[in-house]
Amino acid sequence: MKYGVNDKGYYGDFGGAYIPEMLYPNVEELREQYLKIIHDADFIAEFDQLLKDYVGRPSPLYRAKRFSEKYGANIFFKREDLNHTGSHKINNAIGQILLAIRLGKKRIIAETGAGQHGVATATVCALKGIECVVYMGEVDMERQAPNVSRMKMLGAKVVPAKSGSKTLKDATNEALRDWIGNPVDTHYIIGSVVGPYPYPDMVARFQSIISLEAKKQLLEQTGKELPEYVMACVGGGSNAMGMFYHFLNDEKVNLVAVEAAGKGVDSGHSAATTFLGREGVLHGSRTILMQTDDGQVVEPYSISAGLDYPGIGPQHAHLYKINRAQYVSITDDEALQAGLLCSQLEGIIPAIETAHALAYLEKMTFKPDDNVVICLSGRGDKDLDTYIKYFNF
Amino acid sequence: MNRLNALFNKKKDNLLSIYYTAGYPEVNTTLDIAEALERAGVDFLEIGFPYSDPVADGPTIQHSSEKALENGMTLTLLFEQLKDLRKRITIPILLMGYVNPIVQYGIERFCKQAAEVGVDGIIVPDLPMYEYEAMYSRYFIDNNLSNIFLVTPQTSEERIRKIDELSNSFIYLLSSSSITGGQLQVSVNIEDYYKRIKAMQLKNPAIIGFGISDDKSFKKACEYAAGAIVGSAFVKLLGTEGYLEKIQGFVKSIRF
Incomplete structure (x- = not known):
């Protein structure tokens, strides 16, 4: 490959x-x-x-109708949140x-x-x-x-x-x-x-089932195997890699990876690795990581525990460096708002990690026929406390 | 031929080495500690440069690294402090630390600096053999620095042979597969392991480390290898009041 x-x-x-x-x-x-x-x-x-009988795969590919209307494209959710245990x-x-x-x-x-x-x-x-x-x-x-x-x-x-x-x-x-x-x-x-x-x-191989299914499901639902955009959130990057895997060689497919900006990329409280990191070695691989000039690992910050990591997987570092995928970032506030929006427009409470990917839709411009697949990597039950505190429910 | 080689040519057994973290407990006592250790009769030293994520270390060295970083220790500062190293210290010196700070400092610059101040060898626990050979070794060789490899009871004979070939001073024999600061394992299996290494008749002497904390464990290690390294037990001593004055007594308590 x-x-x-x-x-x-x-x-x-x-x-x-x-x-x-x-x-x-x-x-x-x-x-x-x-x-x-x-x-x-x-x-x-x-x-x-x-995967079939215990996890409940294949996970549905759901055309999010109200999201599609709002953003002017065909937005599909790959429903990893419906897996047993609630995530990919x-x-x-x-x-x-x-x-x-x-x-x-x-x-x-x-x-x-x-x-x-x-x-x-x-x-x-x-x-x-x-x-x-x-x-x-x-x-x-x-x-x-x-x-x-x-x-x-x-x-x-x-x-x-x-x-x-x-x-x-x-x-x-x-x-x-x-x-x-x-x-x-x-x-x-x-x-x-x-x-x-x-x-x-x-x-990546174990998670690649996500894109393998999505490709097939897209073909069934739209007559086209390849979407214009594939999006996912990135901490270490496993749901993103699973979501990108079978689209990597299809160069026309735009891959968008959304990192956690925390309180803002320049706030000193962030986990946006590709923006703030440099090449180095973390947890056994050479990759991009947030660090001081002296090579000490910087403590990252994100409201989302799953994205609160100072590095990214080495394959992501590679895709970033050669520009095969686009790496962007979303703040805590933007993510929580997107989580609320998804709950109220689609009846799905997403994990705050996932909400980062959803939030980036606000920053994109689509053509009406564009097909966009977002990995809905996990459900938000575990994050209810955080949502409740933030929105004062 | 560096100071390490000269030492191992001259002395074949009961070698004692001490590890400590530069910048702990105070930032400016790196050479004072080294001097006290040399005076106490230690054969060679390992000076650690701290890292935020030391995965091979137990709580004692983790703590000393954290403190040293808080105290402002960096590789740049350490090399600054080591400028006068060879005016004050004659025994061989190794630097020990994780690979990421070296990558940031620049491997070529790191090796040059180390050689310039009079360092003899480097121990980088998370720099494996393949990466060393492919990307790092030429800088070590150009600067006459020995790279020290670790061997555990699980390391295969084939790999030990390869490590022996790539080494030119000593092999760092781990008393068990563990992080630093544990107890010396003494069991039939471990004795077999030491005997197995001895029987391989490697060209490099072996020095045992991890779990050497007192005279008993030092003596035991010296039965099987050319010597041993004390780390966490010494770093603990550094955490106490008046540590510089206690160094002489500490070394005496270990060396019989």
Whole structure:
């Protein structure tokens, strides 16, 4: 694939596996096995069956009528919010648990920001009867309390990450430290297209079901397989990569990735990585990250815990650098307003992460016949508290 | 041939190295600590430059890194402080830190600066072999800097051979697959691991690190390797009142 990873784990200048030697055997085992396992007929059969009967796929492609009227184009929502557990994160969690079992692993660890990936991981561990430990920033545990309870109810142990900014990046550090200490029996289910190779490629493949279905559904509904625009929000970038994946080689399709500007790109409280970041190394891959001149990682900010991450996946960094996708940003306020609009025009309360992608519609100009697909990556139940506080309901 | 090579040629066992984080607990005592350690008889030093996200480190070194960053420690400042290094210190010095600050500083500039101030080797735990060989090694070699690789009980024999080939001073043997600041693991498996390494007859000596905190663990490590590295236990001492005066006693308590 033109925009895919090479055999050394790089997307152009980005990617690789910058990991301490302690993680080398685990990552090497994955690198050697992942393609073999995920192309195995038995794996494919179980993965497809679980996605269908357990997750509820295919997720609908819904033509949002009132949104379409408002923005003067055909706006389609790819309804990942309707998946079991409420977001796209389950696609990857299912894939990785099946992989972990085939690697003979007995224990699962994961990091989580908004808690969606933590819930998805706790869910698949319950499904398969495997021990599950989820690392979550202390700050995130507070602002996403319902998801903490959900993980506990599903039988997972939730460990607060108390270092640094106490958010997603620190949860990732803690998960990596756990993995260093448990190199033989544990598999680390990374929730986004970040981390050392082969994670970015593996997670992208598991999430690519989103665009695979969308293409087919668009053809059925519009007679055209290719839309003019494909849009998604980006923290680490897993729903965006899943949404872009099968459109990457169709150069006519405009790809729009929406980052979290927080209180504004120049406010000092932002998570807009491509605007504020430079090339460097974070969590095992060479990518673009927010950092000081001295190479210290900057603590990002977004009201949305799932986008509150100082880097982006290496494939996104590549697509950004070569201009294959457009990277833009949306503030907290704009996102929350878009969340309200979607609730009241379409009867869908989106996750605040997703609301960032919806908010960018305001800034675009469409032709009436344009088809626009937005990844509705998750539902907003977990964010009700934040919405309620903001709008004073 | 740098100071490290000279040391290993001369001394084959009971080598003691100490790690500490530059800028902790005070920003300007980097060379004072080094001097005290040399005076106390330490064979070589590892000076850490702090990073915001040290994934291979436990709470003690995480804390020292955070504090050092708060105190304003940067690579630029560290090299400034090390200008007088060779006027005051004669033992070999390694710099240890994560790859991102080096990338930002510029690898070529970093290696040049390190050589200029009299540093002998570099340890970058998150710089793997492939990336080192493909993009970094020429700057190390041009500046006569030794790159130190880590080996764990899970590292394959083939990989250890390759590491031995790429190394030119010593191999950093981890007592277990763990982050820094743990306990020395002593079990049949670990003894087998040390024996396995010894039997491989590598060209580079092995120094054991991670979990070496006192005379007992140091002595145990020296049975299997040319020496050992104390990190977190020393960084803990630095966190106490009057740390400079305590260094002599600390080193004496470890070295038998």
